[in-house]
Amino acid sequence: MAGEKNDDGLVLLGFWVSPFAQRCRIALAEKGLPYKYVEEDLFGGKSDLLLRSNPVHKKIPVLLHHGKPVNESLVILQYLDDAFPETPSLLPADPHARAHARFWADYIDKKVTDCGSRLWKLKGEPHRQARAEMIEILRTLEAELGEKKFFGGEHGFGFVDAAFAPSTAWFLTYERYGEFSVAEVAPRLAACAARCGERESVAESIYSPEKVYDFIGELRKKLGIQ
Amino acid sequence: MAGEKNDDGLVLLGFWVSPFAQRCRIALAEKGLPYKYVEEDLFGGKSDLLLRSNPVHKKIPVLLHHGKPVNESLVILQYLDDAFPETPSLLPADPHARAHARFWADYIDKKVTDCGSRLWKLKGEPHRQARAEMIEILRTLEAELGEKKFFGGEHGFGFVDAAFAPSTAWFLTYERYGEFSVAEVAPRLAACAARCGERESVAESIYSPEKVYDFIGELRKKLGIQ
Structure with missing residues (x-):
């Protein structure tokens, strides 16, 4: 989904092997939400966008939705449920x-x-x-x-x-x-x-x-x- | 609220000085939900009810709702929002x-x-x-x-x-x-x-x-x- 048309303005900052970033990729794919994936160079130096988007932890993953950052993988998963209620829900209803x-x-x-x-x-x-x-x-x-x-x-x-x-x-x-x-x-x-x-x-x-x-x-x- | 009529079958297992248990008490009070409070003797020995209700972490707080346990303080707070939508919400809507x-x-x-x-x-x-x-x-x-x-x-x-x-x-x-x-x-x-x-x-x-x-x-x- 990472290459498709991205009308929802979703950008994910990640690192390929991070299980925390992968959770977000899996959730976005389960929901069929296209997004732009940006690989961070965690050894060469974190991007200004990452440091600006997550100044507290300075860590990936960061989800940007129309430029507004959401941090922490489990928070991102719940955000996707809350912000895209028309997509398949990760959390059950009960x-x-x-x-x-x-x-x-x-x-x-x-x-x-x-x-x-x-x-x-x-x-x-x-x-x-x-x-x-x-x-x-x-x-x-x-x-x-x-x-x-x-x-x-x-x-x-x-x-x-x-x-x-x-x-x-x-x-x-x-x-x-x-x-x-x-x-x-x-x-x-x-x-x-x-x-x-x-x-x-x-x-x-x-x-x-x-x-x-x-x-x-x-x-x-x-x-x-x- | 801990002593009032408790039609919702809410029981909280806590320890008086625990900030994690206190979060739940505050949330229950904010929502005006009566509950039975049970003080655990963490030094003398945890109750069978606690060990049975939270076998993974064996920790307070535990919220029992009609006998069904909910564990971990932040999970309990979100449960109270989900299970009692008619009460004042702790989380905002956006x-x-x-x-x-x-x-x-x-x-x-x-x-x-x-x-x-x-x-x-x-x-x-x-x-x-x-x-x-x-x-x-x-x-x-x-x-x-x-x-x-x-x-x-x-x-x-x-x-x-x-x-x-x-x-x-x-x-x-x-x-x-x-x-x-x-x-x-x-x-x-x-x-x-x-x-x-x-x-x-x-x-x-x-x-x-x-x-x-x-x-x-x-x-x-x-x-x-x-």
Whole structure:
């Protein structure tokens, strides 16, 4: 959708491998909203537009809608529901189901990427702790998923799935640095990850697990991690 | 409101000094919703109801609505808007204003209590870092507040204010352990804090700054912090 006619004046500032930016791309694709994608050079220097649009955190993703910035990935997803009520809703309609979805998206937001980065950054006991924590996170998500095809359940692929799907491209990296198998630890979650990968909105927004793994290998070299 | 007739079947599990539980009390009061308040004994042992209602985080606050749990304070606030649309809304109606409010409530959620606890827990360089960070947080909030009476601006006391107001009872504790003055660092924020304290919904939900300070003094003794 990133190249199509963009009457809604939507611009997304992102970074290709960021799961937070990918959430927004997935949500925009699910809603069929065309937008202009701008890749930020996070290593070479952030753009003036990014620094001006998100002066508090100075981070991607930023969604600009007719020039007005919206920051933080889960805030952006809810904004898209609020601002484009004619498009398929990410959040369900029922108040309790909405709260349930917000709870689990928040859980993924706080837990997965933070714990995952400790897997490829740390050694020794802190690494062992991160490994145990990631296995616990995956099992917790597996229990929440249950027998459902997607986290959205009857609603279908939704808010929690958009929050979760980008992490599936990082599973290989987590497995190699954590020395575990997602398919063994949480087989239903692994099957859900595969289903996410087959979905058009996800496939066009994320990169191959091998490319993510190579990126982290290069990043470790840059950071001097042996 | 906690003692009134409770036809909506609302029960809040909280802990008196928790700013996260207090947010929910403030929101319930702003909406005029009667509820039963249940104080959890976080030091003596969490109740089976709490552990059953929030098995993932095992934390207060939990809102039970006709027995169905909703967890995480900001999720609870949005649930109250969604489930009781006939009551005064905490979030504004405009999509961009809603996103703006969600961004700032999230900022307060992630920054204030975490940084504040480092002020009374740490010594030396980590303490100096926490002090500098808290001053930066207060100035950032001051800049966002601007000339407005409350963060909600034209909407009035709202989502961000309910998220912020409980922290104002902790300012004295932060000032004493951080050795700074909120009134000097962020005078407009200090004036907003005073306005929050005069509001009935806040006054009936939070405790005096001196009581919070004494609680932290006792907690430091329990934790063996000199």
